[in-house]
Amino acid sequence: MTLAAIARAPRIGPIQLSSPVVVAPMVGVTDVPTRALAHELGAALVCCEMTASEAVVRSTDAAMALLDFPGDVRPAAAQLVGGDATVMAEAARVCVARGAQIVDVNLGCPVPKVVNRGSGAALARDIHATAQVIEAMVRAVPVPVTAKMRLGWDHNTINAPELARALQDAGAAAVSVHGRTRNQKYQGRADWAEIARVKEAVQIPVFGSGDVDDADLAAERVRSGVVDGVVVARGLLGNLWFVHQLVTLLTSGERVADLSFAERIALTRRHVEKLCAHHGDERALRIGRKYVAWAVKGCNGAARLRARVQEMDTRERLDALLDSAVRAGLGPGGWYRPAFTSGEG
Ligand SMILES: Cc1cc2nc3c(=O)[nH]c(=O)nc-3n(C[C@H](O)[C@H](O)[C@H](O)COP(=O)(O)O)c2cc1C
CATH class of the missing domain: 1.10.1200 (Non-ribosomal Peptide Synthetase Peptidyl Carrier Protein; Chain A)
Structure with missing residues (x-):
């Protein structure tokens, strides 16, 4: 067994996380049972998949089924997608009433049916409008409001550092940054140098997302201060044990073997x-x-x-x-x- 340095766990507003390892919101993946198992394996924070704010406000059965936060998995975050500040604020209230301790805003969704309505990655193109959404949500709920963004729309319009600063000023308690642009979708390697630029731009915690599938590399990025925490996404598909390996490495310095x-x-x-x-x-x-x-x-x-x-x-x-x-x-x-x-x- 090799021991490595232990990393400090970040806070999101008043919420002290148990480690720097959070599990990404993933549509069709992060349902209640999967979040529960990730929590058992040590994830410091789990998040439901993105939920349309209009559907939340209309209390549709589908939206309500996603906003389910059993009391044995804490802290738990809800993620909302939408572009209307009033609707997002009302939807945030619903999330909190249903048990979410953190409300996250999706600023990275690249799919046409979302961006064509000015939400997800499309909202993030307009820094002022995004800040207004965050401000309205922060006013509406007594829990931390966070945001998950990409680097920008494409390589010519990278705006993540400016956006993060504006969101910090609007009251966001933390940001996650997926190190790809909207146009990259899920292709190519995530750019962690660009993620580091966001960390340099703000004082609130910054969580890095993109290709988090190597425990040593992820732990090094946290220990060296590139980010305050990491977001595990595809790295856990079919292998939730990876969450346990990464959490253990960061909290005790111990390397846990792969499962047979x-x-x-x-x-x-x-x-x-x-x-x-x-x-x-x-x-x-x-x-x-x-x-x-x-x-x-x-x-x-x-x-x-x-x-x-x-x-x-x-x-x-x-x-x-x-x-x-x-x-x-x-x-x-x-x-x-x-x-x-x-x-x-
Ligand atoms: C199947 C799938 C569903 C996703 N759903 C969401 C989502 O609901 N909200 C969100 O912010 N990101 C979502 N993402 C993006 C991930 O949270 C993450 O930022 C991205 O996959 C990059 O990390 P990776 O390269 O480690 O997979 C999804 C990704 C995948 C693969």
């Missing part, structure tokens, strides 16, 4: 159990297929197994499938990293 393939499958079973307890078996299996497919990728015969994952309609069939994955063992390709070319942040 059989252990990774055992963790996936625990995940599926939580999904079933929360959603009921039928829905959980529908939702859980992607987690299982991510977890078995890299094992011998993975392509065939992943095709069979799509046919799973009972817990028994799922268990049998996971047993066969363990029997197959990890293939020569080893661990893989999911690649997304689209998404919501």
